[in-house]
Every structure is written in C-alpha cells, then in structure tokens.
Amino acid sequence: MNRVVITGLGALTPIGNNVNDFWQSLVNGVGGAALITKFDASKFKTKFACELKDFDTLNHLPKAEARKYDLFTQYALISVEEAVKSSNINFDTLNKNRIGVIWGSGNGGIGTFQQQVMEFAQGDGTPRFNPFFIPKMIVDIASGVISIKYGLRGINYTTVSACATSNTAIIDAFNYIRWGKADMIITGGSEAPINEISIGGFNASKALSTRNENPKIASRPFDIHRDGFVIGEGAGAIILESYEHAVKRNAPIIAEMGGGGMAADAYHLTGTHPEGEGAYLGMLAALEDANISANEIDYLNAHATSTPQGDMSEMKALERVFGRQSKLNISASKSMTGHLLGAAGAIEAIACIKAVQEDIVPPTINSVDIEPEFKDLFNLTLHKAQQREVNYAMSNTFGFGGHIATTIFKKYKS
Missing domain, CATH: 3.40.47.10 (Thiolase/Chalcone synthase)
Known part of the structure; x- marks a missing residue:
C-alpha cells in the first residue's frame, strides 16, 4: 500500500x-x-x-x-x-x-x-x-x-x-x-x-x-x-x-500519517460508555493500523471536552491502552479552542502534526484540581507547553451516537 x-x-x-x-x-x-x-x-x-x-x-x-x-x-x-x-x-x-x-x-x-x-x-x-x-x-x-x-x-x-x-x-x-x-x-x-x-x-x-x-x-x-x-x-x-x-512534484512534506481506527460505544444516545469501551477499541484499532505499540505514542491530543462523564470515560480508556507509564504526554486543546464539534478532529489533527514537526507538546490550560483517580496517572502537560521528541502523535474524537475515530501521525523520514 x-x-x-x-x-x-x-x-x-x-x-x-x-x-x-x-x-x-x-x-x-x-x-x-x-x-x-x-x-x-x-x-x-x-x-x-x-x-x-x-x-x-x-x-x-x-x-x-x-x-x-x-x-x-x-x-x-x-x-x-x-x-x-x-x-x-x-x-x-x-x-x-x-x-x-x-x-x-x-x-x-x-x-x-x-x-x-x-x-x-x-x-x-x-x-x-x-x-x-x-x-x-x-x-x-x-x-x-x-x-x-x-x-x-x-x-x-x-x-x-x-x-x-x-x-x-x-x-x-x-x-x-x-x-x-x-x-x-x-x-x-x-x-x-x-x-x-x-x-x-x-x-x-x-x-x-x-x-x-x-x-x-x-x-x-x-x-x-x-x-x-x-x-x-x-x-x-x-x-x-x-x-x-x-x-x-517536489512538495513540502510536513509529516506522515501512520494509521486510523474507528469504533462505536454502542451505549447511549449522547453519553459515552462509562468504561470508555468504544474509545479503547478505537485506539487499539489505530495502533494496529499503524503497526506500532502503545508505548511508541509520545503525545496524545485527548477528546477531553470538559464534560463530567466524557472526560472520566476517556481517562479509563487511556489507562487500559497505555497503562500507568510516564512516557506519554497528554493535552486537551479544547481547553483553549473550545469544542468545534465536526471540525474538532481537523484542528486537533493539525495540533498533532505540528507537535510532530516541532517537537513541542501544547499544554492543557485552566485545569487545576485534577480528578483524584487520575491525578498521577499521566503527564497532562498542565499550563505550560513541553519540549520533547514527538515521533508519534495520536488524536481522539468521540461523537453523539457513540462514534469513535482515532488518528495517528508520525515524523516524516524520506
């Protein structure tokens, strides 16, 4: 292919x-x-x-x-x-x-x-x-x-x-x-x-x-x-x-797309599955499609809309996929842009592509009192951007009806 x-x-x-x-x-x-x-x-x-x-x-x-x-x-x-x-x-x-x-x-x-x-x-x-x-x-x-x-x-x-x-x-x-x-x-x-x-x-x-x-x-x-x-x-x-x-055509190549995964919560009209079942399956499908393991993801742009149920279910799914490891940086760009609904995935994909290109992880702003269950689970890149090598970046998006779509972008190598 x-x-x-x-x-x-x-x-x-x-x-x-x-x-x-x-x-x-x-x-x-x-x-x-x-x-x-x-x-x-x-x-x-x-x-x-x-x-x-x-x-x-x-x-x-x-x-x-x-x-x-x-x-x-x-x-x-x-x-x-x-x-x-x-x-x-x-x-x-x-x-x-x-x-x-x-x-x-x-x-x-x-x-x-x-x-x-x-x-x-x-x-x-x-x-x-x-x-x-x-x-x-x-x-x-x-x-x-x-x-x-x-x-x-x-x-x-x-x-x-x-x-x-x-x-x-x-x-x-x-x-x-x-x-x-x-x-x-x-x-x-x-x-x-x-x-x-x-x-x-x-x-x-x-x-x-x-x-x-x-x-x-x-x-x-x-x-x-x-x-x-x-x-x-x-x-x-x-x-x-x-x-x-x-x-x-001698085009300027910014990054490469690694893979994508889609799934469904099959749970509720508007709410996400309490255990993040669809999110878990979507991320696994994306990793399989990209032919990489979870520990190769350096940065994840979370769906993270700032809703009570949605954020918790995504965190549970992230723990199932990535375990309790410190390598992964997570951030929620919706803390700055708000939620662009059907356009959210596009601008968050751009955030991932730029992170891969520039080796910078943008921060999550406004979040101070993190859910105790997940406070020490991941590096949520709170308040300040972090410079680090980003070879692979993943972007999560979830929609009403239980729709799940996850993309992976990687550093371009000729």
Missing part, C-alpha cells in the same frame, strides 16, 4: 486565523472563550463561546460569492486556500481526476436553516425562501464547492459522525490514497454552530458549561469542577497525498 504524507495545512480557529497563529496560541496557552457577539445571548443559560476573532469573510471571498454560502462553507474555503498555498499546489499541472475532497461537518448550514425557518414562521405563511436555501444548508455542499473551485474530479463526499466527523474524513482520505484510489485528497472539517438553536439545543441537553462569570476558564478538562463544554467555530484543512506523488 502507498505511504501517505501531509503536505499542506490550513486553520481558521478561535485562537488564530491561520496555522501559524493557531499553533503559537496553542503553545502559549491562549484561551479563546468570551461572551457571545453573534446574537443576544442574555436569556440563554450559556452566554459565551469560542468565536473567531478579528475575522471578516470579505477579506477572503468576494461578497457575491460569500452570499451563496453558509458560514461553514466559507470557513472551509478559507482554510483550504491556506492549505493549498502552503502545499505549493498547481492543480493545472496535476491529474485532477485523481484528486478528491473528503470534508466533514456535523451540522452543515445550521445558521442558514435557522434564518430561513424563522423568517417563514414570522411571516404570513407565504413561502418566500431564498433560492440558495437548500444548497447553503446541506451538509455535503462544502466538499462540492471545494471541488468546483479547483476543478477536482476525484473522490468527493462528506462524512458525518458528530464530533468524530473530521477524524472520520481524514481516515477515509488516508485509506483511499494508500489503496491507490487517489493521488491527493483535501480533507478536514468546518463548523459554524454559534447561533440560537445550537446554544439552546445544547443547553437543553445540559452539555454546555454555564460558567458565565468567567468564560476564559470554563473549559477545564479533567478538572473536578468542570461543568460542560464550550462551543467553538472554525475549520481545519489537511492536504494528504501519496509519498510518490508528493516527491514527484
């Missing part, structure tokens, strides 16, 4: 609007949570989120084009453009029939859906819908728009597995390339969920933190005082291609 390498990255996050700014914020422990500005949240139980900062779509897309797309598609296009540029791709010199797009989003155009339905409900019953309503809303549209922009006629679809979505997309892209079904695939995910129905819905399910008095420290994975996740928005894009294809 083909080796699969990473040659380009793009990021649009609550702590940085490009890969470099995102990475520097991660390493320096910058938090992205603040009071919501996108709508009046004064009557909501949660009044804060991790929004993009100093961002204007029109600095990246013409107004006429932006009007055709929901925010989640705009975010996708912008992050992909950065990834394409960083990969030094000239599509006109490549076989576009063998270049594909596998993109992920959990909610798709939920903002467009809210706007159109509310306008209809507040009217006189006459159906006056925007002609772009359906193509702006459907979850697969971002992958289609990306392929249209660059003229890519290869494999093209969207994955949906809740908060495991973009890791699922990355694993699928990895497999198609190593099976020889594509030379290159643009993958990742985007999400634009900061609106009334998302906040209200997650509040109703008691999933969100309500630490309104101090949003900056609300996301505190593994802390005994954690009270829910902080929702975030943005996108992450990754260029995957076969080693041979990358070498032939």
Whole structure:
C-alpha cells in the first residue's frame, strides 16, 4: 500500500486565523472563550463561546460569492486556500481526476436553516425562501464547492459522525490514497454552530458549561469542577497525498500519517460508555493500523471536552491502552479552542502534526484540581507547553451516537 504524507495545512480557529497563529496560541496557552457577539445571548443559560476573532469573510471571498454560502462553507474555503498555498499546489499541472475532497461537518448550514425557518414562521405563511436555501444548508455542499473551485474530479463526499466527523474524513482520505484510489485528497472539517438553536439545543441537553462569570476558564478538562463544554467555530484543512506523488512534484512534506481506527460505544444516545469501551477499541484499532505499540505514542491530543462523564470515560480508556507509564504526554486543546464539534478532529489533527514537526507538546490550560483517580496517572502537560521528541502523535474524537475515530501521525523520514 502507498505511504501517505501531509503536505499542506490550513486553520481558521478561535485562537488564530491561520496555522501559524493557531499553533503559537496553542503553545502559549491562549484561551479563546468570551461572551457571545453573534446574537443576544442574555436569556440563554450559556452566554459565551469560542468565536473567531478579528475575522471578516470579505477579506477572503468576494461578497457575491460569500452570499451563496453558509458560514461553514466559507470557513472551509478559507482554510483550504491556506492549505493549498502552503502545499505549493498547481492543480493545472496535476491529474485532477485523481484528486478528491473528503470534508466533514456535523451540522452543515445550521445558521442558514435557522434564518430561513424563522423568517417563514414570522411571516404570513407565504413561502418566500431564498433560492440558495437548500444548497447553503446541506451538509455535503462544502466538499462540492471545494471541488468546483479547483476543478477536482476525484473522490468527493462528506462524512458525518458528530464530533468524530473530521477524524472520520481524514481516515477515509488516508485509506483511499494508500489503496491507490487517489493521488491527493483535501480533507478536514468546518463548523459554524454559534447561533440560537445550537446554544439552546445544547443547553437543553445540559452539555454546555454555564460558567458565565468567567468564560476564559470554563473549559477545564479533567478538572473536578468542570461543568460542560464550550462551543467553538472554525475549520481545519489537511492536504494528504501519496509519498510518490508528493516527491514527484517536489512538495513540502510536513509529516506522515501512520494509521486510523474507528469504533462505536454502542451505549447511549449522547453519553459515552462509562468504561470508555468504544474509545479503547478505537485506539487499539489505530495502533494496529499503524503497526506500532502503545508505548511508541509520545503525545496524545485527548477528546477531553470538559464534560463530567466524557472526560472520566476517556481517562479509563487511556489507562487500559497505555497503562500507568510516564512516557506519554497528554493535552486537551479544547481547553483553549473550545469544542468545534465536526471540525474538532481537523484542528486537533493539525495540533498533532505540528507537535510532530516541532517537537513541542501544547499544554492543557485552566485545569487545576485534577480528578483524584487520575491525578498521577499521566503527564497532562498542565499550563505550560513541553519540549520533547514527538515521533508519534495520536488524536481522539468521540461523537453523539457513540462514534469513535482515532488518528495517528508520525515524523516524516524520506
């Protein structure tokens, strides 16, 4: 099977609007949570989120084009453009029939859906819908728009597995390339969920933190005082291609993808298995796929959403996979970015890839009083980044419905 390498990255996050700014914020422990500005949240139980900062779509897309797309598609296009540029791709010199797009989003155009339905409900019953309503809303549209922009006629679809979505997309892209079904695939995910129905819905399910008095420290994975996740928005894009294809076009190879594993909790509609059964199986599958042992993983980016049950079940799974060993560094980037839902796996994969490239493990911030059962179990890289050799990095993502997807990235060696 083909080796699969990473040659380009793009990021649009609550702590940085490009890969470099995102990475520097991660390493320096910058938090992205603040009071919501996108709508009046004064009557909501949660009044804060991790929004993009100093961002204007029109600095990246013409107004006429932006009007055709929901925010989640705009975010996708912008992050992909950065990834394409960083990969030094000239599509006109490549076989576009063998270049594909596998993109992920959990909610798709939920903002467009809210706007159109509310306008209809507040009217006189006459159906006056925007002609772009359906193509702006459907979850697969971002992958289609990306392929249209660059003229890519290869494999093209969207994955949906809740908060495991973009890791699922990355694993699928990895497999198609190593099976020889594509030379290159643009993958990742985007999400634009900061609106009334998302906040209200997650509040109703008691999933969100309500630490309104101090949003900056609300996301505190593994802390005994954690009270829910902080929702975030943005996108992450990754260029995957076969080693041979990358070498032939003299591409800048950043890292290599080692493997991926998927599983299911098969337990509950929204809750994780108490013993982390699905997480355990997903990590084992990823290790087997990468043909490495657990003690070869140097850094693990935990799913760690800062929910009471979820963090505990993941820790139990980690103990089953890795035992009580001191070599492994773990950190939870959601303590800074918040939870980007279907886009979480993409930006956390980028965090892992940069950790492998730079030999730096970003920290977990805000967490002070760690669960006593696991306080001394692992190095959670609390509060400060740690410089160390990172040959293999693992990224966990888990989603409502029990979906599990784990990816592994490794240092590139020619």
